[in-house]
Amino acid sequence: MNHTLSHDLFVRAQTLLPGGVNSPVRAFKSVGGEPFFAQRAEGAYLIDVDGNRYVDYIGSWGPMIAGHAHPQVLDAVAQVMRDGLSFGVPNALEVTMAETLTRLVPSCEMVRMVNSGTEATLSAIRLARGATGRNKIVKFEGCYHGHGDSFLVKAGSGMLTLGVPDSPGVPKALADLTLTLPYNDFDAATQLFELAGADIAGVIVEPIVGNANCILPRDGYLQHLRDLCTRYGALLIFDEVMTGFRVALGGAQQRYGITPDLSTFGKIIGGGMPVGAYGGRRDLMQQIAPSGPIYQAGTLSGNPVAMAAGLATLALIQAPGFYEKLERRTHQLCDGLEDAAREAGVAITTNRSCAMFGLFFTDRNVETFAEATACDVGAFRRFFHAMLRRGVYLAPSAYEAGFLSSMHGDIEISHTIEASREAFREARA
Structure with a gap:
């Protein structure tokens, strides 16, 4: 992926905004590298200023439950x-x-x-x-x-x-x-x-x-x-x-x-x-x-x-069946990610609740803050960038939940799971 325009914007931003951003987690400090700059969004996708397209599991950190630009x-x-x-x-x-x-x-x-x-x-x-x-x-x-x-x-x-x-x-x-x-x-x-x-x-x-x-x-x-x-x-x-x-x-x-x-x-x-x-x-x-x-x-x-x-x-x-469909999609995504990780020999566990999910690099169920912070953050960093290169945008931090929208369908979830098969292998390095 080409990120020339995003890089130029980030260089300019760092001289004007603390860390080059207006909210800390956007700066990619936890995962390394530089953030991309969004140009527009539609449905389940973000499109950056360089024209790269990502399946978005952030949804502006939660509000876009009906998808972007509905x-x-x-x-x-x-x-x-x-x-x-x-x-x-x-x-x-x-x-x-x-x-x-x-x-x-x-x-x-x-x-x-x-x-x-x-x-x-x-x-x-x-x-x-x-x-x-x-x-x-x-x-x-x-x-x-x-x-x-x-x-x-x-x-x-x-x-x-x-x-x-x-x-x-x-x-x-x-x-x-x-x-x-x-x-x-x-x-x-x-x-x-x-x-x-x-x-x-x-x-x-x-x-x-x-x-x-x-x-x-x-x-x-x-x-x-x-x-x-x-x-x-x-x-x-x-x-x-x-x-x-x-x-x-x-x-x-x-x-x-x-x-x-x-x-x-x-x-x-x-x-x-x-x-x-x-x-x-x-x-x-x-x-x-x-x-x-x-x-x-x-x-x-x-x-x-x-x-x-x-x-x-x-x-x-409030449409009939809205939440039931979202919950099915979230289970489809999380079950698929767990299967892909298992095939790659990577230990992960997921938590999910309707249209909200978490991915943890550990072989244990995560029920406490201490268990969350004990997970393999290095593996998450590698996985995050491997997924980003394949057009899937997850939260740029191991300590943030992910979100689905009603616009995440079979195509988006299948692409995410397929991308994760290679990304999990890269996360082992």
Whole structure:
């Protein structure tokens, strides 16, 4: 593949942008080499500035569940943008979005739109602290909730990829208010609450960890967290920025039958536009300004163009059989990758949940952060580049989940599996 134009752009970008990118994992630091620069996208494919075409398993890191540049989404955006890009006053689409979210996610009796997943999680923990009068927040190793100060304590995702578990610039006094637990460890959670339960405002968790690759909850684990929060008066916050509307129409909370107090969303509800939201019980959400004293605001929140893209996407995913088809495709992909690896004599395991999956270079099932970080990262790097050369784009980090869209069909999955047969052999080197 020729990457001349991408290389030239990256050279220019490095003099103007930190690391040449606007989000760390895009820089390929974890896998080596240089990133390609996208020109356009369609369906299940990305096309870069040099004309190279890739089957895309990132989907803009999750939101493109209906595929890139879906005609219905583009038409909705085009229709709304003719009336203006931003008003700074309420618009009807905000109300429709709130009606849609509260209908699809019953635990959210009220919602507040924001502009990113990070903004949603920051707002949710402020609400938890304000509503409970407590200061401490519990998070989990390997979970990533955006780049807010309270979350950059043993964070995963880009932080883990860069090998920096704690970020300079985060005050120690604030970091001391964040308690970190190992995900999927029942006893550790119980012991923490026994020691500090009276001081804990909330527990924030990715119900399926998507920022240390893809780690599924052990049977009963999420219910255990629900029970602990109820017993000690803390709020359970599900970060469904990634899992929301991806692993089920009602998110991971529907899939596992858990009712959190607060939930955060992003990705799919924006349909590719910058959107986030948080919501939950009415008595909690009514404490947000202007209804209550807990302040949070945003100039572009509820932007009409973003609402149009999100609503069009949410309409598409409510089609009968949408999620059943996605789940079958994900199993087809993961089973095919496991078979190809076995033929090549490479040990891998996969985790999957509907349209979300993880690939681990290990011969063991991966259920914890420690097990994820013990996998063969060197083999993943070689595999990543071997797949990229064959026109398949996976996350450029061993610690990121992959995503399918409804546009990934037999052709794309077959090509991916065939490409992996040679790529796994190269990964052994």
